Amino acid sequence: QVQLVESGGGVVQPGRSLRLSCAASGFVFSRYVMHWVRQAPGKGLEWVAVISYDGYNEDYADSVKGRFTISRDNSNDTIFLQMNSLKLEDTGVYYCVRGSSGWEYWGQGTLVAVSS
Amino acid sequence: IVMTQTPLSLPVTPGEPASISCRSTQSLLDSDDGNTYLDWYLQKPGQSPQLLIHTLLHRASGVPDRFSGSGSGTDFTLKISRVEAEDVGVYYCMQRIDFPLTFGGGTKVEIK
Numbered sequence: 001q002v003q004l005v006e007s008g009g010g011v012v013q014p015g016r017s018l019r020l021s022c023a024a025s026g027f028v029f030s031r032y033v034m035h036w037v038r039q040a041p042g043k044g045l046e047w048v049a050v051i052s053y054d055g056y057n058e059d060y061a062d063s064v065k066g067r068f069t070i071s072r073d074n075s076n077d078t079i080f081l082q083m084n085s086l087k088l089e090d091t092g093v094y095y096c097v098r099g100s101s102g103w104e105y106w107g108q109g110t111l112v113a114v115s116s
Numbered sequence: 117i118v119m120t121q122t123p124l125s126l127p128v129t130p131g132e133p134a135s136i137s138c139r140s141t142q143s144l145l146d147s148d149d150g151n152t153y154l155d156w157y158l159q160k161p162g163q164s165p166q167l168l169i170h171t172l173l174h175r176a177s178g179v180p181d182r183f184s185g186s187g188s189g190t191d192f193t194l195k196i197s198r199v200e201a202e203d204v205g206v207y208y209c210m211q212r213i214d215f216p217l218t219f220g221g222g223t224k225v226e227i228k
Contacts, residue, residue, distance in 0.1 A: 035217075044206075044219055045157075045208055045210075045219045045222075047218065059215045060216075095164060101171055102170025102174070103155070103165075103167055103170075104176055104177070106166070
């Protein structure tokens with residue numbers, strides 16, 4: 001069955017960096033676009049970034065452009081989110097999502113807390 | 117594209133119908149393929165979001181047929197024909213016709 005397992009979250013000070021990972025299994029990973037979506041505490045969903053199936057194309061929300069980088073390793077069925085220059089407003093649960101016609105598969109999320 | 121959902125909160129009675137509206141600032145109809153790229157998600161308390169409806173009106177696998185999606189262009193509706201207790205949570209619409217992808221603010225459905 002399809003599984004997406006995020007890791008790498010934690011508490012970090014403003015201005016520091018963090019790298020999230022999402023390990024995928026149960027499907028042919030290299031055939032799918034992948035996304036990161038986040039949710040601030042008590043707030044709604046916000047799309048963060050997308051990466052093409054081959055890793056050559058990416059796009060980002062304006063709120064993270066220039067600070068976050070999405071990447072993937074198709075040999076190990078994993079995507080990453082490198083988050084630099086973190087801000088207080090980056091706090092939230094980060095979900096890894098498999099792209100398709102409708103996002104049927106989401107990970108359980110990993111919590112990032114930016115705090116001084 | 118800004119997505120606006122109404123209402124913010126929706127108290128419902130089990131067995132009764134319910135309806136959530138979603139409006140976009142641009143048409144979500146792709147004139148090339150005729151698809152309308154509007155999806156609906158439900159986030160139950162403490163869980164990751166789950167797909168209900170994709171591409172305007174297509175129910176996801178395993179979603180009960182009491183859920184239906186409709187609309188066109190910039191105005192969309194999610195209907196629950198007979199609400200059940202398990203339907204509580206926050207419902208989100210999302211457009212995926214153009215980047216950045218955007219969600220509505222959410223509608224919290226709770227039992228009266």
